[in-house]
Amino acid sequence: MPEVNGRWVADMKLPRTPDNEEPAAERARDFRPVDKGFTEEMAVAEASRCMRCKNPLCVDGCPVNINIPAFITQIYNREFGDALDTIRESSMLPAICGRVCPQENQCEGRCIRGRKGDPVAIGQLERFLGDQPELASKPHMMPTNGLKVAVIGSGPSGIACAGELARNGFDVTVFEAFFTGGGVLVYGIPEFRLPKAVVKREIDGLMDLGVKFEYNSVMGRLADAEELLGEKGFDAVYVATGAGLPKFLNIPGENLPNVFFANEYLTRVNLMKANNFPTYDTPTKHGTNVVVFGGGNVAMDAVRTAKRLGADRAIIAYRRTEDEMPARRAELHHAKAEGVEVLPLVSPLEFLKGEDGNVCAVRVQRCELGEPDASGRRRPVPIEGAIEDIPCDVAISAIGTNANPFAKLIGGCELNKWGYIEADEDGRTSNPRIWAGGDIVTGAATVILAMGAGKRAAASITKALAKN
Amino acid sequence: MYKILEKTRFSDKVFKFRIEAPEMAKHAHAGQFLMVRANEYGERVPFTFADWNPEEGWVEFIFMVIGKTTAMLSDLEVGDCIQDVTGPLGHPTEMGEGTWIVIGGGVGLAIAFPVARQLVATGHEVHAIMGARTKDLLLLEEQFRTILDDDHIHITTDDGSYGEQGVVTAPEERLIQAGKADRIFCVGPVPMMKFATLTAQKYGIPIIASLNPIMVDGTGMCGCCRVEIDGETKFACVDGPDFDATKVDWNDLRARQAAYLTEEGQSLKAYEEVRCACQR
C-alpha cells in the first residue's frame, strides 16, 4: 500500500511500465502508430512509482517546468481532468510533447528513480492525459480586447502563441505557407510516431477559440511585416517560420537523382501521401537499399519511413557512435527492432552514379574513435585506406538545416549573420511590434522549446499591448 | 478554394485559367510563379504567372497538358474550384536596360510570354524567338503578335512545318550579329536552353534562363528543386527560378527533371482510363 500513516510511499518494487507497442515485425510494414499509449490501469500503476519528491528534479529537467509530481499524483487519484489542467498551466501540447520530447535528456533524465533503475515514464503519463482532451476544464477566456495579432507559421511555436493570445482576448490570424497546419508536426514527423489526427485536434481546438487560419499564405511574398502592421492593421506580429533550407553534405554526386534531403523524402510521404501513390498523385522512390546519413530524429524518421516503403536494407550511417546519436533513445530502439541497421563511424565521401544515371552507391570513409578533444568527447578520425562503397538505390541526407529564407523577406526586425531572427527570452525582436520564436530563433531544436517560446511570446505581447 | 473565373483554350493542349486570388494579384511580378494542388489527392505543381490584376483581384497562368495534373486541370471549367493555389513564389525577373531577345521553346513559351509582355510594358525593345517541334505545338503565337510587331517575332520548328526550319539558335545568332541583343532571356527544354546559352556566350551577351526542375514545397524547405549553378547547389524555388544561364549545369538539371518519368506515366495512364470510362 503506497500510503503509510498518511505519508506517501512510492511503490519501489514495481518495474517501469513498458511501452504499449505494436509488434515490431508487423508495424514496420505500415504507417500505424508504433505505440498505443498507456491504458488507465497502466497509467495509475506507473503513477504509483513516483516518489513525489519535495525537490523534484524532473521539473527542472522539463524546459517548461511542468509540475510533474502534481499531475502524477492526480493520475494516481484518478483525477484525470485536474491532472490535465495541471499540465496545461505550462504546456499547450501534452499529446504531442508526451510523444516526441527527448524525455531521457529532460524530465526523465533527471528523475531520481532513474539513478537506480528506470525513471518514471513521465512522457507516457503526459501523453495518456493529452489524448483525452475532453477531460480538461474549459479554458478561461478573457473578453475580446479588439487587438489583432498575426502569427506567421503554424508549427508548435505558432499554435502555442496563437492559442494563448486567443485566450487573452486577441483577434488572432495564423498565416501558413502550406495547405494545412502543424508545421514539422505534419510534414516532418511521420504518422507512425505522431498521428496527424492528434495535430489536427490541436488546430481544431484553436479554431474553436476563434483563431483564424489563412493557408497557402507565404509571408514575405504575399505580405511582409510592414504591410501586416500597416495596411492590414495588425497590432503585433509573431514570426514562427521554423528552420528552413536543408544543409548540404557538400560532397560529389549530392544532386544525383534518388539522393534526397530528408525533408523532401518525409514531405512526400507525410504531407503528400506518396505512400498511397497512385491514389495520391505525388510519387516517391521506394528504395531496396536505403542509406541515411545523420543520427538525429530526422534521420530516424527517414530510415524508418524507408523501411515502411519496402526497403530490404535500411541503414543509418553516422559519423560517431550510437551513444552520441542525438535522436531520442526510444526512436533508436524502435528503429533497430524494426530491422534498421546502424553503421557507426563512417563519413560519406561521394555518391556514385549508376548506369541508369541514378545513385547506385555511396563511398564512405571508415573512422575510429581518437583521443578525447577539449570537450572530452572522442572524435572520429579516419582509418587510413578504409574506404568502402555501400550499394544503395536511395540515399538520404539528414544532417540539419539552415535558416528559413523568408525571415529576411518578412523583414521588419534584425537577423543575425546566419539569417536567424535575433530575439530575447520573451521573443522580443529589434522591432517593438514584432516577436519571434521557435526554430527560426534557436535553429533546429525541439517541439517543447518551440512551444514554450510561443507561450512566453504570447505573455509578452499581452503585456506590451496592454500598456498602450 | 480558388475559383476559376475564366478558361481560355488556345489549342487542344494549351489553356489559360483566370483564378480569383485578390491578395496574390496585389503582390505578383513577372517571372514569379504559383503552385497548384488541384484537389485533395493532387500533386503540387508550379506555373508561372501569365497575368494578374490587382484591381479585379485575379491571376492567370497558361499551361500545356503533359501529364496527370495538367490533364486534370484541363477538365475543369469556369466556376469550378482549385483546391489550393500558393504564391507568389520565386524572385521576379530582373529587367535590365537595353534590347532583349526572349527565347521560348515548347511549354517554355507560356513562361516567356509574360516576361516579354512585361519587358514591352516597361519600354524595352523585344525580339521573341518562338521554338516548337512542329506547328501544332507552337504556343501563344497570337498573344505574342498582340504585343510585338511581326518583324520582332521569329518562329522556328524542328520539322519546318511552320516558320523557319531549325532551332532557336539560328535567329538568335542573326539577331546578335545584327546588334539587336543586349540581353537574352530563355526558357524551354534543357537542350534548347543549353545551345541558346552557348550561342550567347560566344558573343559575350548576358543570358538568363528560367529553370523548371521538379518542386514539392516551393518554399526552400525540401531541396527537391536543387540545381547546380557555377558548381554550387541552389534551390530554384527560392534562389531562382532565373539564373545566369552560363553557370547552369544542364546535365544535372535534365537528369533531375526526368527522375519520375515512370511514375508520371503511370499516373497519367490511370487518369486517362478513368476519364474515358466516365465519358462512355
Ligand SMILES: Cc1cc2nc3c(=O)[nH]c(=O)nc-3n(C[C@H](O)[C@H](O)[C@H](O)COP(=O)(O)OP(=O)(O)OC[C@H]3O[C@@H](n4cnc5c(N)ncnc54)[C@H](O)[C@@H]3O)c2cc1C
Ligand atoms: C523529421 C523531424 C523529426 C523531428 N522529431 C522531433 C522529436 O522527436 N522531438 C522533438 O522535440 N522535436 C523534433 N523535431 C524538431 C521539431 O519538430 C522542431 O523543433 C519544431 O517543429 C519547431 O517548431 P516551429 O514552430 O519553430 O517551426 P516548424 O514546426 O518548422 O513550423 C513552421 C511553420 O511555418 C511555416 N512557414 C515557413 N515559412 C513561412 C512563411 N514565409 N509564411 C507562412 N508560413 C511559413 C511552415 O510551413 C511551417 O508550417 C523534428 C524535426 C523534424 C524535421
Ligand SMILES: Cc1cc2nc3c(=O)[nH]c(=O)nc-3n(C[C@H](O)[C@H](O)[C@H](O)COP(=O)(O)OP(=O)(O)OC[C@H]3O[C@@H](n4cnc5c(N)ncnc54)[C@H](O)[C@@H]3O)c2cc1C
Ligand atoms: C518555376 C516553374 C514554372 C513553370 N511554369 C509553367 C507554366 O507557366 N506553364 C506550364 O505549362 N508549365 C510550367 N511549368 C512546368 C509545369 O510545372 C509542369 O508541366 C507540370 O508540373 C506537369 O505536371 P503534370 O502532372 O501534368 O505532368 P507530369 O507527368 O507529372 O510531369 C511531366 C514533366 O513535368 C515536370 N514536373 C512534374 N512534376 C513537377 C513538379 N511537381 N514540379 C515541377 N515540374 C514537374 C517534370 O519534368 C516531368 O517530367 C513550370 C515549372 C516550373 C518549375
Ligand code: SF4
Ligand atoms: S513537456 Fe517534455 S520534458 Fe516536459 S514533462 Fe512533458 S515530456 Fe517531459
Ligand code: SF4
Ligand atoms: S523526480 Fe521522478 S520520482 Fe521525483 S517527482 Fe519527479 S517523477 Fe516523481
Ligand code: FES
Ligand atoms: S521545391 Fe522544395 S526547396 Fe524548392
